[in-house]
Structure formats: C-alpha cells, structure tokens
Amino acid sequence: MTSSPSAVDVDAVLALLDAATATDGVRPVSEDAELRLRHGSPGGHDLVVHDDGALAGYARYDDGAAELVVHPDHRRRGLGRALLRQLLDLAGDRPLNLWAHGDLPGSAALLRPHGFTRARVLLQMRLPDLAAADLDQRPALPDGVQVLPFSPGRDEEAWVRVNSRAFAWHPEQGRMTRQDLERRETEPWFDPDGFLMAWRGEPGDDGVLLGSHWTKVHPSGDVADEPVGEIYVLGIDPDAQGMALGRALTDLGLVHLRERGLRQVLLYVEEDNTAAVRLYESRGFRRFAVDVAWHRAPAREVVAPSSGG
Template sequence: MGRVSTSGPDVDVPAVLALLRAATAADGVRPLSEDAELRLQHRSPGGADLVERADDGTPVGYARLDDGVAELVVHPDHRRRGHGTALLRRVLDAAGRGPVDIWAHGDLPGSAELLAAHGFARARVLLQMRRDLAGVDPDPRPALAEGVTVSAFRPGRDEEAWLGVNAHAFDWHPEQGRTTRADLELREAEPWFDPEGFLLAWRGEPDDGGELLGFHWTKVHPPGDAGPEPVGEIYVLGVDPGAQGLGLGRALTDLGLAHLRGRGLAEVLLYVEEDNEAAVRLYEARGFRRSAVDVAWRRPERP
C-alpha cells in the first residue's frame, strides 16, 4: 500500500509536480485547480498536503485540503491499488465532522466511483466552454457609457480597486469572491501574467477619483497546458453590481477576445458554473460550446 506523510517541509514539491504532469498526460485534464497548484508550488500557509508514497519514498498520490475543499490524484501507474481510498480517508480524517467538497476535474469515471462509494453526492458543476478565435472582431469598438474608458491593469496601483470590485461582483462565489491581495500577487508573479490582457473599465480618471466598474482578465496557457498549442482564457470577467445595465459585460468580453486573437491564438476557453444560466447564455451567444466538466462532490456534515 505504501505510507502517508502530511504537510510540511518534507513534501517533495518537484516530485509531486511530476506526478501531476503524468496524470495530466494520461487523463487529458489537470488534476488540480490552479489555486491548489500555486499553493503547493509556493508552499503557501494554510491547508494540508497529503502525500501517498511507495515503499521507496516516491510519491504515488497527492491530496490537498483547504477549508473543507479537497482535490486528490493518484499516479496513472499506481491506480487500482488502494492509494485513492487511503488518501480519501486521510482527507476525511483531517476534515473532521464538517462538510467536505472534493473536486473531480474532468468528471472521470474513477473519481465518481470512489466518491459515491464513500457517501459523496454531486453538488456543483463547473463547465469548461471553448470557441475558436478566427471569427472574433480584431478591432471591436463597443459603445461605452459616457465617461467610461477601458485601460490595462497597472501593477502596484490598481490592486485594491480590483479586489473591491471582484469581491462585490463575486460575493456569491465561494472561491473567486474570497480572493486576497496575496492571491492576486501570486498570479502577478506567474510567467503567464500580462497586464495588457487585464482590462479595466473605469468611470472617470483612475488616479483622480475614478470608479472601477468592471474588468476582463485574460490568460494565455502555454503549449501542453490546455492543448497542444497555446490557448487563451477568459480568466475572470466581472462587473460591479452597481454598474449592471451599462453593457459592460459584452463590451469587455469582445475587447478581451480581440486581445487574445491579436496574440495569434486560435482558441479560447473559460469556466462557468452550470447553474449560472445568464452567463452561460451570454457565452453561448458569443459562440462558445461546452467542452468539459468539473464536478464538486459533497459529503454533508457528520452528526
């Protein structure tokens, strides 16, 4: 079976990252969310890392638990040997009596089989949607409300304004609405971060009493990350509730897609909650199609 070690300096991060790459290659989907992988890479405080090891110490399974939400993966060469069950049991032990959500990226049959057998039920569905960029207007000129302009994010100057609007726009979202300055700065330090693809809609002058109304943060995945070629992403798109009705969602969507097309990309993806029907309709009207599914499985609080 192997043995288990928990979070701490003994976690061999490069070896775990190699495990994640092997699972991605075998399954065609990344086994961890970006946030979980960043926290592993940077050894961010909080949460717990659980590592299932072979007798020679090689990691063959990994799980991360943070505030009642977990993700786990077993190396493709070591599946069907009890490692997934062992990891899941330690996740449940670490979580105690509280409710637990476990994300199954790609909704693979093995994940459903394991989690259903341990009392989990499907609770949230996250759609991945994709479209090609060939038909995108390379130079959209949306009609913006009077006094509204769109400009690129300025590192070191726009963080607090963005965090405020993001919190308001996603106050209903259990992950995005809780983004902190540290979370933002982790992403600003990533090689993919491009402030020119982080578009902010302001009413008035940003440094002279201006008000941030909305934003479209784009991302470019390198080859092998989301496909054999580079792929763009509508990373986060949000409009402050007080600015609804100004057409900013559509305007920012079109401007961000034009930016990604201008980078020479052929395809763009995004993630959206399946039950966010208004957003799904907006993206379908913009030519997006459903491509993949991530599912959060939930075990309710135990008595």
C-alpha cells in the same frame, strides 16, 4: 503515509501532476492549489502517500475543500481511499467538498460509497475559431467610462474589492485576496496588457472601477498543442450591472487575444449561471468539458453506505 506541507517534495508532486495530466487529459488540481503548493503558502494541508518508496498520491485540503490524485502507475491499489480517509479525518464533522476535474469515472467510484453527492458543475467552454468570431472591436461604453490595461502597484486594491463584490456568491473566486492576485502577477503568463479595467473617471483616488476582463494565454502543450487564450476572470460590480459592460469587456478581451494570433479561447463558468452561459454561447463558445464538486454533509447527517470503498 502522510506528510506535512513543509515536508512535501514539491518537484515530486509536480511530476506526479504532470503524469496524471498526460494520462487523463486534464490537470488533476486547480490552478490555485498548484500555486499554493509551488509558493509554499501558509494554511491548508498537503497530504501524500508512497508506494514502494515512490510518491504515489497527493491531496490538498483547505477549509472544507479538497482535491486528490493518484499517479497513473499506482492506481487501483487503495491509495485513493487512503488519501480520502485522511481528508475525511481533517474535515471531521464539517462538510467536505472534493473537486473531480474532468469528471472521470473513477471519481464517482471512489466518492459515492463514502456519502458524496454531485453538488456543483463547472463547465469548460471553448471558442474553436476566434478569427471567425463576430466581435465588436470598439463597443460603445457608458459616458465617462474608459477601458485601460491593469497597472501593477496601482490597481490591486480596486480589483480585489470589485472582484469580491462581483463574485460574493462564489465560494472560491469571491475569496481572492491581494496576495492571491500578486502571486499570479509573478507567473510567466501574466500580461497586464490583457487585463482590461473599466474605470469611471481616472484611475486612482477619484476613479471608480466598474469591472474588468482578465485574460490569460496558455502556452503550447498546456491545454492543447497550440497556445490557447482564456477568459480568466470577467467581473462587473453589482452597482454597474445593466450597463452592457460585460458584453463590451468580453469583446475587448477577445479582440486582444485575437490580435495576439490565438485561434482558440477557453473559459470556465458555473453550469447554473445561465445568463453567463448564454452570453458566451452568443459569442460562439460551446461546452467542452466539466469539473464536478462532490459534497459530503457533516458526518452526523450522513447515512452509512451499504458498502465501503
């Protein structure tokens, strides 16, 4: 059974996500998908399946990208394949990318028979001992550059512009809008003091934003038994590359998290972004987990598999 976004029982879907997280050790959908679900954002498609009257599976499709999860108590009953068929119908003859968070074995078993191949790998890296990290608490900044906390109501447009330029190559991050930013500003974890903005000159009409380091703190029980910090978004305007701002903002953000008493920090980075991976490894981060984007080419380009799934 499928359902339109307006008919989805949000609380029931969130309970399903919690159950899958408890069993699998990883959240089955992205933060953005969950925010859109909870805030009722327009666009995209939310799909559900029921088993004996209970909500048993959920999927979200949005512009060629999808995520899918089946409740642990209802697995191996064909519900994942039922949701996948709905996603394939929505994609039609267009490409489809489906994220498998945690790269669990069941994802490959479900997707390979339908012509999906591994396309992208997103690393989760962790710094296990923030207190011992060798950080520069007062890194040198270029002349005329200052780092200030984010100011809600003033800095949104500047951040969205620089973020889109810094991540023009990134299919998700580079598409963030002011609405996406403001949606996150309403979240309990949002802390403008941990959202560091590197300005040349004074913020406002005359200042130029060169880059930023947006940090986040996960509460106890979210990704670990204790609170864990995150390098949430670290981006530098292409025109400001070569100024060592990335390294300076990295250290300033980590110092902020350390001053909050956090012991661990995580981040997500594309596996093939070797420069960023090297920067984070130089600060003590190590690979912890992976998410995989599986890609299915348009139907006319797919060779029919030898067996169904």
